[in-house]
Amino acid sequence: MKTHEEMYEQVITRRNADRATRKKRRGAIIGISVIIVAVICVFPALMQKVGKSAMSDGIKSYGGTIQDYDSYNYSYDAASGGYYSEKNNSGISAKSNTGTAELLTSSRKIIEYVNLSVETKTFDKLIDDINAAVKQSGGYIEGSEVRGNSYYGAYSRTAEIKIRIPKTKQTDFSDFMAKNSNIVRRTVSTEDVTDRYIDTQSRIKALTLEKETLEKLLTQSDNVADTLTVYEKLTEVIAEIESYQGKLNQMDNLIDYTTFTVYIDEVERETNIEKQGWFSKTKDALLNNFSNLGTGLLNFLSFVIASLPYLILLAVIAVVVVLIIRRIKKKKAKKYEQELLEEQF
Numbered sequence: 001m002k003t004h005e006e007m008y009e010q011v012i013t014r015r016n017a018d019r020a021t022r023k024k025r026r027g028a029i030i031g032i033s034v035i036i037v038a039v040i041c042v043f044p045a046l047m048q049k050v051g052k053s054a055m056s057d058g059i060k061s062y063g064g065t066i067q068d069y070d071s072y073n074y075s076y077d078a079a080s081g082g083y084y085s086e087k088n089n090s091g092i093s094a095k096s097n098t099g100t101a102e103l104l105t106s107s108r109k110i111i112e113y114v115n116l117s118v119e120t121k122t123f124d125k126l127i128d129d130i131n132a133a134v135k136q137s138g139g140y141i142e143g144s145e146v147r148g149n150s151y152y153g154a155y156s157r158t159a160e161i162k163i164r165i166p167k168t169k170q171t172d173f174s175d176f177m178a179k180n181s182n183i184v185r186r187t188v189s190t191e192d193v194t195d196r197y198i199d200t201q202s203r204i205k206a207l208t209l210e211k212e213t214l215e216k217l218l219t220q221s222d223n224v225a226d227t228l229t230v231y232e233k234l235t236e237v238i239a240e241i242e243s244y245q246g247k248l249n250q251m252d253n254l255i256d257y258t259t260f261t262v263y264i265d266e267v268e269r270e271t272n273i274e275k276q277g278w279f280s281k282t283k284d285a286l287l288n289n290f291s292n293l294g295t296g297l298l299n300f301l302s303f304v305i306a307s308l309p310y311l312i313l314l315a316v317i318a319v320v321v322v323l324i325i326r327r328i329k330k331k332k333a334k335k336y337e338q339e340l341l342e343e344q345f
Contacts, residue, residue: 117185123266137169159264164257182270
């Protein structure tokens with residue numbers, strides 16, 4: 001039989017052993033964590049070094065090093081107004097002005113949008129005149145839509161036309177619309193794309209210099225594997241140049257042409273947008289109400305006339321239903337009279 005002191009000593013021993021075991025486990029976990037963190041930190045740098053070695057042999061074949069390509073930094077020189085490439089690692093600075101001063105001009109690059117809501121009594125004529133004016137100004141119609149149904153109103157047609165007009169002819173076209181229609185609303189909005197425009201030009205210039213460097217490497221490389229690597233990179237750079245050039249051309253088109261969106265309403269009476277007195281306002285309101293009443297009656301009459309085939313069909317069906325109901329009622333009444341006679345006799 002163990003004494004109390006022996007049992008207490010055994011408990012203390014087990015407790016110390018458990019503490020030592022937990023301490024070893026914590027140490028192992030911390031060690032594994034340190035190894036994992038070290039691998040995560042070192043692995044990207046190691047992979048980058050391995051990737052660069054794929055081109056090193058081919059570049060050395062013409063007497064250069066891998067840094068001759070990687071150390072090119074393309075920057076914009078504000079003093080000379082152009083881009084230059086600088087070899088930082090080799091300690092040799094070579095500036096080459098690309099002549100971009102004329103491209104990165106100080107003028108702002110503004111895209112302008114004009115929305116016009118107009119009324120007209122001569123709907124078809126106005127559309128034809130707009131087409132002629134757009135053609136004369138050197139612009140083009142990007143899209144158009146005409147809505148309306150002559151069966152339900154002679155003055156219900158509307159149109160939406162999206163027009164591109166050269167910026168130099170913008171004022172002339174605005175004057176034409178004011179002269180040939182009643183403008184009830186005009187909104188103008190602009191978008192400044194100067195920063196985006198300059199940034200796109202910068203990317204094109206930097207990529208062009210990179211393309212020239214890759215072309216030099218491609219002509220001087222005599223190793224098939226390295227040639228394929230350089231050619232793949234060159235293809236990516238050319239694709240990027242074409243993409244940015246497409247964006248630049250799109251911005252040039254938006255900048256050089258003002259976008260007009262014209263909303264046309266065909267009306268019987270044009271809205272008087274000039275400032276009026278009380279009597280003039282009351283008179284116009286009364287005339288508009290009479291006009292709307294007349295238009296409503298005409299529309300109702302047009303609806304009735306247009307719906308005559310359906311109305312006639314409904315009338316025929318109604319007559320047939322009434323006749324059937326009357327016949328059924330007569331049969332029931334006759335049957336009821338016979339039953340009464342039979343009960344009496």
